[in-house]
Amino acid sequence: MNIIIRSAVIVFCIVAFPALPEAQTLASKNTRAQARYNKEKLFADSQRKLFTVTSWAGAAIGDLLASWGNYTGKSELPNGMTVYTFESRYSGSGGRYTPGYIVTDQSGNVVAQKAAKDNTYSYDFTEYYEFYTDKSQRILHVKTGTR
Amino acid sequence: MKKIVAIYTLIAVANTCLAQGSQFACDESGIYLINKSVTISLPGLSRDRVKQRILSFIRDRQYTTRPFYSGYNLISFRDFVKCCEKSNCGSDLFAKNIFYLNYDSGVIKIKAEIEIYSSFYGAELIINGNDDVASKGDVPFALYEFQVPEQYSAEYPEAIYTFSKKGKIKMKNPYVQQTLLGFYNRYITDMETYFAADR
Numbered sequence: 001m002n003i004i005i006r007s008a009v010i011v012f013c014i015v016a017f018p019a020l021p022e023a024q025t026l027a028s029k030n031t032r033a034q035a036r037y038n039k040e041k042l043f044a045d046s047q048r049k050l051f052t053v054t055s056w057a058g059a060a061i062g063d064l065l066a067s068w069g070n071y072t073g074k075s076e077l078p079n080g081m082t083v084y085t086f087e088s089r090y091s092g093s094g095g096r097y098t099p100g101y102i103v104t105d106q107s108g109n110v111v112a113q114k115a116a117k118d119n120t121y122s123y124d125f126t127e128y129y130e131f132y133t134d135k136s137q138r139i140l141h142v143k144t145g146t147r
Numbered sequence: 148m149k150k151i152v153a154i155y156t157l158i159a160v161a162n163t164c165l166a167q168g169s170q171f172a173c174d175e176s177g178i179y180l181i182n183k184s185v186t187i188s189l190p191g192l193s194r195d196r197v198k199q200r201i202l203s204f205i206r207d208r209q210y211t212t213r214p215f216y217s218g219y220n221l222i223s224f225r226d227f228v229k230c231c232e233k234s235n236c237g238s239d240l241f242a243k244n245i246f247y248l249n250y251d252s253g254v255i256k257i258k259a260e261i262e263i264y265s266s267f268y269g270a271e272l273i274i275n276g277n278d279d280v281a282s283k284g285d286v287p288f289a290l291y292e293f294q295v296p297e298q299y300s301a302e303y304p305e306a307i308y309t310f311s312k313k314g315k316i317k318m319k320n321p322y323v324q325q326t327l328l329g330f331y332n333r334y335i336t337d338m339e340t341y342f343a344a345d346r
Contacts, residue, residue, distance in 0.1 A: 036302045037268070040287030044270065047281045047288075054277035079218065132215060141215035142277050 054142040061133045086129045093122035171331045173324045175294040175308045175316055180259055185335055187255045187342055194252045201248050204341050222248045227274045230330045236323045237304030239266040263291035
């Protein structure tokens, strides 16, 4: 009986093992193809957001102000351009701090301990949009970013 | 063995010959002007005439002037065009090029800012007045990668180089390299010819 089982296992190994690397290659190949797709989809989506805002280039600043409301800053540049700035500040915090502990016996030997866990975080940044206009009040260029 | 040595020698000679006369270099880091700029001499031409030639060149070629990047003695223009088809390069490649032309009496100094996009999934790319690129329907696309990890070679057929975990760089797609070099050198040749012509 044992001989039959052993023979069956050997036959199975001989048949199945050559197919295994091929299946693994196929799986990881699909994963890599998916990775490329995901990465480029994220890029396309982020470009769209940028594209939508910066498409104000070429429009009249009056149209932008009518749509966006009041700017937060305005400055004149030596080259005659005017920069209208819109800023939004984002700040906050979250997460949790879990204190650790040490348990000792009467002799001072450590019998149990756990390290503190600190998952707290905080953020504080300003998102800005700068619209550069020429003397005819036309938007020449848009800069966006955070600081 | 002798045959192999002869073939390698031939390839090396051919590469050297192709590189000669090229204003651009293309390696794993990207494509760029070899000396960062190209200077075109136009003896006897006044500053105003040089300026007029640049403006008529941009108009004739239907490039887009970029006033934001222009100023005294500087005119910039942009071109956004498909530079290779997927059937040839493995992916549709789009070039966004901004050329900066510093000019004065009898001289133009050209600098270039190059961005290449790869549209592997057939995305139709569009550009706005701020030189930002997006795809119609937000179909995935990306900045072109000149080199990819060797295990991604099949997924990025358009990449020119692969690199191993040990950092060894290997060329895998010389066709794309030659296509891009030819494409960019044509800009310089075209400008040299146009500006030197007596109009």
